[in-house]
Amino acid sequence: MEIWRLPISASQRGKLISAGYTSLSSLSSISSSDLARELKVSETEAMDILKVALHSRGAETSNASCSIVDGAQSAWDMLHDEESLMHITTSSADLDNILGGGIHCKEVTEIGGVPGIGKTQLGIQIAINVQIPHDFGGLGGKAIYIDTEGSFMVERAFQIAEACIEDMSEYNRFLRKDFQECKINMKPEDILENIFYFRICSYTEQIALINYLDKFISEHKDVKVVVVDSVTFHFRQDFDDMALRTRVLTGMALKLMNLAKKFSLAVVLLNQATIKHTEGSFQLALALGDSWSHTCTNRIVLYWNGNERYAYIDKSPSLRSASAAYSVTVRGIRNSSSSCKRIKMM
Amino acid sequence: MANKLISEIPLPKSIANVFAARNISTAKEALSLTEFELMELLDVGLTEVRSALSQISEIVAPPYQTALSLMEQRFQKEHLGGHFPTGLKGLDAALCGGIPFGVLTELVGPAGIGKTQLCLKLSLLASLPTNYGGLDGRVIYIDVESKFSSRRLLEIGLRSFPEIFQMKAMAQEMAGRILVLRPTSLSEFTQSLEQIKVSLLQNQVKMLVIDSMAALVSGEHEQGIRRQQTLSWHISFIKSLAEFSRIPVVVTNQVRSHNHDDASRYSFQVQSRDVTMEIPMRYDSHLIAALGIHWAHAVTTRLVLEAKSGQRFIKVAKSPISPPLAFPFHITSSGISLLSDYGMELMGPEINAIHCQGHNEIINFGMEGLQ
Numbered sequence: 204m205e206i207w208r209l210p211i212s213a214s215q216r217g218k219l220i221s222a223g224y225t226s227l228s229s230l231s232s233i234s235s236s237d238l239a240r241e242l243k244v245s246e247t248e249a250m251d252i253l254k255v256a257l258h259s260r261g262a263e264t265s266n267a268s269c270s271i272v273d274g275a276q277s278a279w280d281m282l283h284d285e286e287s288l289m290h291i292t293t294s295s296a297d298l299d300n301i302l303g304g305g306i307h308c309k310e311v312t313e314i315g316g317v318p319g320i321g322k323t324q325l326g327i328q329i330a331i332n333v334q335i336p337h338d339f340g341g342l343g344g345k346a347i348y349i350d351t352e353g354s355f356m357v358e359r360a361f362q363i364a365e366a367c368i369e370d371m372s373e374y375n376r377f378l379r380k381d382f383q384e385c386k387i388n389m390k391p392e393d394i395l396e397n398i399f400y401f402r403i404c405s406y407t408e409q410i411a412l413i414n415y416l417d418k419f420i421s422e423h424k425d426v427k428v429v430v431v432d433s434v435t436f437h438f439r440q441d442f443d444d445m446a447l448r449t450r451v452l453t454g455m456a457l458k459l460m461n462l463a464k465k466f467s468l469a470v471v472l473l474n475q476a477t478i479k480h481t482e483g484s485f486q487l488a489l490a491l492g493d494s495w496s497h498t499c500t501n502r503i504v505l506y507w508n509g510n511e512r513y514a515y516i517d518k519s520p521s522l523r524s525a526s527a528a529y530s531v532t533v534r535g536i537r538n539s540s541s542s543c544k545r546i547k548m549m
Numbered sequence: 550m551a552n553k554l555i556s557e558i559p560l561p562k563s564i565a566n567v568f569a570a571r572n573i574s575t576a577k578e579a580l581s582l583t584e585f586e587l588m589e590l591l592d593v594g595l596t597e598v599r600s601a602l603s604q605i606s607e608i609v610a611p612p613y614q615t616a617l618s619l620m621e622q623r624f625q626k627e628h629l630g631g632h633f634p635t636g637l638k639g640l641d642a643a644l645c646g647g648i649p650f651g652v653l654t655e656l657v658g659p660a661g662i663g664k665t666q667l668c669l670k671l672s673l674l675a676s677l678p679t680n681y682g683g684l685d686g687r688v689i690y691i692d693v694e695s696k697f698s699s700r701r702l703l704e705i706g707l708r709s710f711p712e713i714f715q716m717k718a719m720a721q722e723m724a725g726r727i728l729v730l731r732p733t734s735l736s737e738f739t740q741s742l743e744q745i746k747v748s749l750l751q752n753q754v755k756m757l758v759i760d761s762m763a764a765l766v767s768g769e770h771e772q773g774i775r776r777q778q779t780l781s782w783h784i785s786f787i788k789s790l791a792e793f794s795r796i797p798v799v800v801t802n803q804v805r806s807h808n809h810d811d812a813s814r815y816s817f818q819v820q821s822r823d824v825t826m827e828i829p830m831r832y833d834s835h836l837i838a839a840l841g842i843h844w845a846h847a848v849t850t851r852l853v854l855e856a857k858s859g860q861r862f863i864k865v866a867k868s869p870i871s872p873p874l875a876f877p878f879h880i881t882s883s884g885i886s887l888l889s890d891y892g893m894e895l896m897g898p899e900i901n902a903i904h905c906q907g908h909n910e911i912i913n914f915g916m917e918g919l920q
Binding site for chain 1: 576577580581583584586588589592593594595602603605606607608609610611612613614615616617618619620623630645649651652781782784785788789791792812813814815816817818819842843845846847848849851866867869870872896897898899900901
């Protein structure tokens with residue numbers, strides 16, 4: 204690794220290079236007082252530079268034993284992690300099937316579609332389903348709902364929460380057949396209390412909030428999903444410099460990915476559809492451009508197929524491309540009524 | 550919040566000075582740069598940049614609310630939990646009380662279908678006292694195509710609420726609450742909007758009607774990308790206006806014919822060519838809403854007014870709470886009324902289609918009734 208890539212300030216870097224230190228190995232055998240003299244900086248500053256260089260160098264040396272390499276994990280260990288991955292159900296068994304169980308934790312999932320297809324509905328359903336207790340196969344966690352457009356309708360969330368509790372009671376009754384145990388102590392108000400709602404009015408607030416989430420989630424460790432509805436709105440206008448927009452969006456996506464991994468939660472980003480001119484014709488595509496489409500781990504497109512709503516896995520590291528039908532009902536997202544499969548009991 | 554000055558944020562003096570020296574004075578400028586860009590610009594280390602950014606972010610980020618407290622707040626402070634009843638019972642039931650506060654509701658349909666009639670009725674209702682189902686406040690009506698008829702407004706008032714409107718003083722009071730603006734260009738409209746935003750709360754304005762949005766934009770000479778950008782600004786502004794004032798905003802939109810430029814499929818659909826069934830759009834007028842897909846995303850509720858086989862329908866095409874229902878309606882001397890409070894549920898994207906069949910007959914017939 205060269206000096207260029209060290210996370211030190213530009214002037215420190217400049218001084219190192221003009222003093223002749225262009226590679227890390229050249230720094231390995233010098234003491235901090237000598238370095239301070241050569242660079243004409245204070246000794247504490249020289250010590251900091253050496254510390255940074257040592258740390259970076261340590262990460263460089265590739266070694267068979269993983270414990271020496273900082274932050275690496277062997278594929279075998281990762282397999283164990285992947286198998287114990289938690290999912291958040293979407294309440295539609297068909298949709299859960301193609302998703303490999305549901306929305307994955309520790310990953311960023313982008314969901315996009317035309318207006319009225321059900322993005323916000325799915326977002327609200329996920330914010331509620333994350334709260335399903337462990338006894339019913341859920342995560343028992345809380346949700347953060349970041350609303351950039353004002354689409355979150357609290358009465359609808361109440362409606363879906365009510366239906367979720369009814370379904371759990373139904374399941375309880377079916378399985379336990381003990382009418383005493385039927386009563387779930389959850390009320391829709393309790394579910395609404397576990398949704399942290401933020402309303403964003405500009406892209407600056409959006410960036411600031413995503414920066415702040417690290418601290419917020421450290422203080423509220425039971426948050427298991429972050430839903431952003433929609434990630435697009437504030438970035439579709441107000442940006443004359445497209446390159447800046449790409450940099451800001453990429454930075455945001457990286458922070459969200461770090462959040463997902465650090466706190467083992469799911470991040471769901473809702474995106475809008477736009478019209479793109481490709482291959483000589485106009486087609487629908489998700490907004491925010493080509494560079495953005497690389498940043499999210501998973502991408503699901505919601506679309507109309509005849510009279511049905513369908514979800515298509517456009518991009519995923521582990522799932523195959525597949526579509527499934529779903530429907531938006533008064534109780535929330537459910538299997539499409541034309542599907543002849545019965546709803547699977549958990 | 551976005552324009553918060555760096556000088557107002559409690560940062561360590563050294564870093565605050567550096568920000569000032571490099572001419573980064575607002576939080577917006579600081580947050581628009583990546584960490585590495587800031588390191589380069591300010592000539593400080595990564596940890597200092599990170600700590601400064603996290604302090605700025607914490608101050609600029611909006612506060613949170615639990616969904617429960619949001620609901621309680623709405624039901625305590627706002628009329629019917631944040632809904633404005635239209636008086637059309639079936640529609641109000643579907644929309645969970647009425648037109649929602651704080652977001653955009655769009656009325657779209659072909660010419661002469663009844664959009665302005667509905668706007669007049671809603672304006673009148675909003676001016677009425679709360680015991681008559683109104684919002685007891687002023688209404689700002691932006692009339693782009695000069696379709697506002699005060700005579701018609703008073704006729705609707707007289708027929709629907711005779712006890713109020715028969716008294717001249719009361720009629721004057723109610724009609725006096727509806728303020729009509731007639732901007733002749735988009736820039737005039739923009740200026741009016743900015744003025745409105747400032748005076749909204751002080752002047753007890755309880756509803757904003759823009760009739761019609763499409764006419765404003767189509768009058769401009771810019772085409773393509775430039776037009777999209779101008780519209781984007783207005784969309785954003787009107788949404789934020791609705792949001793912070795928590796009033797219902799009703800916007801009307803026109804229709805245009807479907808041309809081959811309109812996309813309806815994704816690239817993966819084109820490639821797979823499997824079960825995709827084309828909706829047979831073989832009606833005499835295949836119409837779609839004007840203003841594009843960005844606008845369609847920005848409105849929260851879309852009500853489509855159309856004519857099919859000589860009967861008018863009002864359909865809930867997009868709504869966070871209502872299923873896709875269509876209600877038959879007709880226009881009478883007392884405004885608009887539903888012929889049935891039980892809506893027909895429509896499947897699929899059919900709810901978004903806008904029909905115009907047998908329309909001419911209705912207009913002529915309707916006019917006689919209005920005389």
